Amino acid sequence: xxxxxxxxxxxxxAASAPDAPLPGYQRLxxxxxxxxxxxxxxxxxxxxxxxxxDGLATNLSARALPPGADHLFGTDPLGRDMFTRTVKGLAxxxxxxLLSAGFAALLALVLGVSAALHPKLDAVVGLLIDLVxxxxxLVLLILVSFALGGGTRGVIIAVIVSHWPTLARVLRAxxxxxxxxxYVQVARMLGRSRLYVARRHVLPQLLPQVLIGxxxxxxxxxxxxxxxxxxxxxxxxxxxxxxxxLAESMRSxxxxxxxxxxxxxxCLLGMVLxxxxxxxxxxxxxxxxxxxx
Amino acid sequence: xxxxxxxxxxxxxxxxxxxxxxxxxxxxxLDGVDLDLRPGELVxxxxxxxxxxxxxxxxxxxxxxxxxxxxxxxxxxxAPLCAKRSRALRGKRIALVPQALxxxxxxxxxxxxxxxxxxxxxxxxxxxxxxAELSRFALRADAQRRFPHxxxxxxxxxxxxxxxxxxxxxxxxxxxxxxxxxxxxRKLALDQLRALADEGKGVIVITHDIAAVLPVADRIVVLxxxxxxxxxxxxxxxxxRIPHAYTASLRRALPxxxxxxxxxxxxxxxxxxxxxxxxxxxxxxxxxxxxxxHIRWQWPGNTQPTLDDAAIDLSPDRITGLLGASGGGxxxxxxxxxxYLKTDCDxxxxxxxxxxxxxxxxQLIGQHAELGLHPRMKVGASLREGWQPDAATLERFxxxxxxxxxxPHxxxxxELQRIAIVRALVPGLRxxxxxxxxxxxxxxxxxxxxxxxxxxxxxxxxxxxxISHDEALLRALDARILRLHEGRLIPRPEPxxxxxxxxxxx
Numbered sequence: 147x148x149x150x151x152x153x154x155x156x157x158x159x160a161a162s163a164p165d166a167p168l169p170g171y172q173r174l175x176x177x178x179x180x181x182x183x184x185x186x187x188x189x190x191x192x193x194x195x196x197x198x199x200d201g202l203a204t205n206l207s208a209r210a211l212p213p214g215a216d217h218l219f220g221t222d223p224l225g226r227d228m229f230t231r232t233v234k235g236l237a238x239x240x241x242x243x244l245l246s247a248g249f250a251a252l253l254a255l256v257l258g259v260s261a262a263l264h265p266k267l268d269a270v271v272g273l274l275i276d277l278v279x280x281x282x283x284l285v286l287l288i289l290v291s292f293a294l295g296g297g298t299r300g301v302i303i304a305v306i307v308s309h310w311p312t313l314a315r316v317l318r319a320x321x322x323x324x325x326x327x328x329y330v331q332v333a334r335m336l337g338r339s340r341l342y343v344a345r346r347h348v349l350p351q352l353l354p355q356v357l358i359g360x361x362x363x364x365x366x367x368x369x370x371x372x373x374x375x376x377x378x379x380x381x382x383x384x385x386x387x388x389x390x391x392l393a394e395s396m397r398s399x400x401x402x403x404x405x406x407x408x409x410x411x412x413c414l415l416g417m418v419l420x421x422x423x424x425x426x427x428x429x430x431x432x433x434x435x436x437x438x439x
Numbered sequence: 440x441x442x443x444x445x446x447x448x449x450x451x452x453x454x455x456x457x458x459x460x461x462x463x464x465x466x467x468x469l470d471g472v473d474l475d476l477r478p479g480e481l482v483x484x485x486x487x488x489x490x491x492x493x494x495x496x497x498x499x500x501x502x503x504x505x506x507x508x509x510x511x512x513x514x515x516x517x518a519p520l521c522a523k524r525s526r527a528l529r530g531k532r533i534a535l536v537p538q539a540l541x542x543x544x545x546x547x548x549x550x551x552x553x554x555x556x557x558x559x560x561x562x563x564x565x566x567x568x569x570x571a572e573l574s575r576f577a578l579r580a581d582a583q584r585r586f587p588h589x590x591x592x593x594x595x596x597x598x599x600x601x602x603x604x605x606x607x608x609x610x611x612x613x614x615x616x617x618x619x620x621x622x623x624x625r626k627l628a629l630d631q632l633r634a635l636a637d638e639g640k641g642v643i644v645i646t647h648d649i650a651a652v653l654p655v656a657d658r659i660v661v662l663x664x665x666x667x668x669x670x671x672x673x674x675x676x677x678x679x680r681i682p683h684a685y686t687a688s689l690r691r692a693l694p695x696x697x698x699x700x701x702x703x704x705x706x707x708x709x710x711x712x713x714x715x716x717x718x719x720x721x722x723x724x725x726x727x728x729x730x731x732x733h734i735r736w737q738w739p740g741n742t743q744p745t746l747d748d749a750a751i752d753l754s755p756d757r758i759t760g761l762l763g764a765s766g767g768g769x770x771x772x773x774x775x776x777x778x779y780l781k782t783d784c785d786x787x788x789x790x791x792x793x794x795x796x797x798x799x800x801x802q803l804i805g806q807h808a809e810l811g812l813h814p815r816m817k818v819g820a821s822l823r824e825g826w827q828p829d830a831a832t833l834e835r836f837x838x839x840x841x842x843x844x845x846x847p848h849x850x851x852x853x854e855l856q857r858i859a860i861v862r863a864l865v866p867g868l869r870x871x872x873x874x875x876x877x878x879x880x881x882x883x884x885x886x887x888x889x890x891x892x893x894x895x896x897x898x899x900x901x902x903x904x905x906i907s908h909d910e911a912l913l914r915a916l917d918a919r920i921l922r923l924h925e926g927r928l929i930p931r932p933e934p935x936x937x938x939x940x941x942x943x944x945x
Binding site: 173174177327328329331332333335336337338346347350351434435436437438 | 454455456457460461504505506777778779796797798799802803805807810811812813814815816820821824825846848862863865
């Protein structure tokens with residue numbers, strides 16, 4: 147690190163203005179968080195692929211064991227290894243999350259941008275947004291997932307259908323604001339083409355919104371997948387999905403088998419928080435006013 | 440002997456910037472500023488754009504960006520002003536009139552924003568106070584109810600001043616409170632600030648418009664390249680008893696003192712430019728190259744049209760100057776002429792309709808440079824949207840090469856304005872419309888910019904329309920002056936002894 151201010155001057159500054167903001171390390175923190183998230187995601191994906199499937203098999207000689215050296219997360223009343231189930235469950239959640247967040251962001255981008263470009267499309271998209279947003283998320287999720295017969299495909303489509311409007315609204319507003327901005331008019335008057343305006347003015351303003359929107363959709367999608375499955379409208383009960391694990395754990399909670407719910411739950415929570423942190427860091431790094439923090 | 444209300448000793452502000460992915464470098468912006476302010480005093484803080492005047496105000500308010508680092512002492516009423524104390528006092532005991540219009544909330548009507556300020560300062564009857572304050576700055580009821588984007592530049596400036604004064608703060612810092620105001624309203628605004636000082640408050644006015652603040656200021660503090668280089672009584676500046684060289688050159692560069700360039704003796708006039716190819720024949724004006732007829736405009740909700748069948752001709756041999764009251768439609772006219780606002784008026788260049796694609800021959804340099812530059816684009820990239828200026832052109836307009844790698848929020852208002860000026864000088868340029876072109880600049884830079892524009896544009900036969908509130912400036916440019924009054928353009932009488940060649944643009 148090439149710090150221009152020697153330590154003495156910084157100490158001096160701290161003495162004269164005790165709460166002067168010290169230069170933060172926003173970039174470093176975001177990079178570390180992103181790297182950490184990548185490592186965690188990769189190890190979940192790898193772990194799910196490499197862990198032997200026999201952990202998923204029932205083993206009645208090792209029923210309801212608390213967390214220990216042999217079984218890191220303990221075992222369930224059927225003797226299945228909870229660590230294997232958690233990792234495989236998270237990997238499945240991740241697949242569902244990535245697919246649904248990605249497609250929801252894409253849908254939001256297409257609909258939001260086209261709404262900003264044409265008043266007639268705007269009316270249609272506006273109506274669709276109102277329609278979807280007037281229903282509670284969970285009700286819509288259950289309806290769509292149920293109509294499609296549940297399963298991974300049903301959950302993914304349900305999450306896409308219910309989650310595009312918020313981001314689409316943000317993108318539509320952002321797009322309209324950019325198109326009306328003075329700097330776009332100036333560029334047009336200087337003879338720049340529409341393509342240039344789209345590439346140099348609109349894209350740099352929209353891209354961070356799409357990226358951050360998709361990143362924030364990801365934990366949402368995972369949570370909703372878990373919620374749907376928990377309620378029984380999502381993935382099939384034999385799959386080791388996080389929602390299935392949590393739903394099963396409820397039955398044994400009264401018997402004192404806390405690890406069945408707590409450990410997979412904490413893992414899910416950790417993953418969700420990590421994505422929120424990365425999205426926030428990315429927003430700051432991409433914002434020119436905060437980029438130097 | 441009253442004690443100082445505000446004491447600033449050796450204030451330094453620096454910024455950390457990334458260099459490469461994670462490395463950092465420090466950029467010093469303020470490098471040793473001293474300033475004292477007693478209750479009942481009005482101090483004018485003057486200096487070139489980018490000298491750090493606004494930064495000083497932001498340091499006192501404690502609203503520096505997060506990557507800024509402050510050193511040195513600021514004492515306010517006998518206690519050091521740390522970031523925490525600034526936060527507690529601002530809006531109540533310390534108030535700021537910010538420079539950029541982006542400080543207004545775009546989603547709230549003007550009177551509501553003033554009321555919020557009154558509420559935050561715990562005034563008894565915020566609603567009545569807000570209305571009284573806005574009326575004091577001559578904003579009528581319909582203007583009070585407008586959203587920021589519906590206000591003219593001068594009106595928005597007065598709304599921001601009202602937001603600051605309604606708090607009854609004992610220290611008021613006004614950053615460029617007169618930009619975009621016509622002489623009448625400017626005097627009104629400055630008199631209000633003077634009245635606040637006479638009530639025993641401390642007032643700092645940051646300005647480029649030295650001539651306007653001289654009558655109301657007690658002292659002048661001159662900032663140059665981040666240092667306070669001179670402190671002197673206002674009277675000494677007016678009479679010209681100035682020991683410091685930089686301050687003296689600021690005074691000499693005032694339009695009424697002949698726009699002298701730094702380094703030239705005070706008596707020297709502007710250099711006579713080389714003969715322009717479109718030199719007028721004796722006794723007659725050259726034929727206009729740009730003409731506009733039947734310009735009409737009425738804002739929705741207004742009873743009176745802003746522009747009512749106005750007509751204007753521009754010719755390359757002489758600058759046309761446009762004066763008019765704040766909120767009178769000058770900027771609207773400029774935007775219509777440049778094609779930003781579409782109307783069915785008749786715009787012709789050399790008798791032909793204007794082209795609608797490619798780089799337009801009519802270019803507008805807007806009043807608010809910060810709005811014309813993409814916030815996520817480095818200013819160098821924005822500049823190249825127009826054309827690829829060479830190093831000599833950049834230098835002539837006072838643009839430093841290192842600015843091109845920065846983002847708009849990292850440059851001062853005047854520096855951005857210069858970027859916007861050079862960007863507009865596209866190769867096919869025939870008509871340049873300059874809206875308050877040099878209002879953000881100190882006198883020296885103002886003279887430098889106009890001189891550079893003349894050197895660049897006169898040989899190319901470009902007609903210029905200069906919109907300004909500063910009649911002295913337009914006179915010094917030897918402009919043919921029009922006045923926008925009740926939607927029409929009325930020529931102003933020529934001065935009695937108009938010399939054909941001495942002024943800046945001839």
